[in-house]
């Protein structure tokens with residue numbers, strides 16, 4: 043018995059189709075596709091009708107090119123290995139005015155997307171003036187060694203926040219830039235801004251003039267915010283362990299390392315389960331429950347390869363212990379404060395869990 047990470051491929055693809063609906067999406071596949079696996083996810087998203095991908099790592103971008111020779115690939119981080127970017131026809135962000143002036147010759151033949159920094163301040167041109175400066179310098183540049191301006195993009199840092207006005211502020215600033223540039227006669231093959239939250243906040247629609255939504259977590263089956271219904275986004279992932287044995291412990295006894303759990307009642311039944319933080323179960327997640335035989339039981343202590351779950355007489359050795367499935371979703375625990383959807387997913391350890399694509 044070993045704990046298992048498994049994905050129902052058909053459900054994964056159906057969810058991607060439901061998220062995409064009629065829109066053009068760029069699937070964000072960074073960090074090994076939110077830990078679902080880059081190869082698996084790119085292939086599944088292609089089956090769902092998505093042909094554009096983005097990541098932050100050049101290594102992943104090159105791998106996507108190997109898996110998907112015809113795909114459009116957008117690298118969200120600027121890199122300095124221009125040869126690899128060019129040879130693999132990877133589109134790349136233009137992250138600052140300095141970068142442009144320093145590397146404009148090195149960027150020859152590379153498709154760049156001008157980035158607007160907006161409220162996130164992580165990367166990008168600072169304002170409309172800087173964007174126009176690049177566009178004008180580029181237009182006036184008679185060299186045959188020129189980059190190709192193919193896109194315009196930003197990332198909303200507050201799309202997942204509902205109690206503050208920042209999303210509306212950053213959206214307005216961005217739309218103002220898009221509209222001004224288009225009115226000035228500039229053309230962009232690709233315009234993209236919306237992550238999952240911003241895509242759903244707009245009713246699963248793209249903002250005006252946008253060619254793509256740049257969506258991650260919804261494609262992997264987790265809701266970006268809690269007012270969305272579970273029927274809108276479906277989880278295909280199951281993470282489960284097994285009961286190794288059930289032990290009878292008494293009031294006042296301590297279980298787990300360093301007094302982790304003090305037993306409150308005599309004849310408490312504690313299931314010892316073969317999954318722990320070494321498999322990527324977050325300590326915050328272990329403050330909640332697990333499902334055994336369809337019923338939720340409280341987790342009492344977390345160790346590297348084990349956990350204790352307080353159970354009743356119906357639970358026996360070899361029963362399955364569900365930590366995540368369609369009834370116990372990653373996003374449920376996001377909204378309970380365990381950690382971001384992507385944080386819970388990224389923690390899962392594929393080197394110790396058995397990995398199954400069903």
Ligand SMILES: Cc1ncc(COP(=O)(O)O)c(C=O)c1O
Nearest residue numbers: 070197237238256257258259260
């Ligand atoms: C620049 C950028 N765009 C899009 C996304 C996708 O976000 P989400 O997973 O919330 O859809 C991310 C994820 O962090 C990102 O960094």
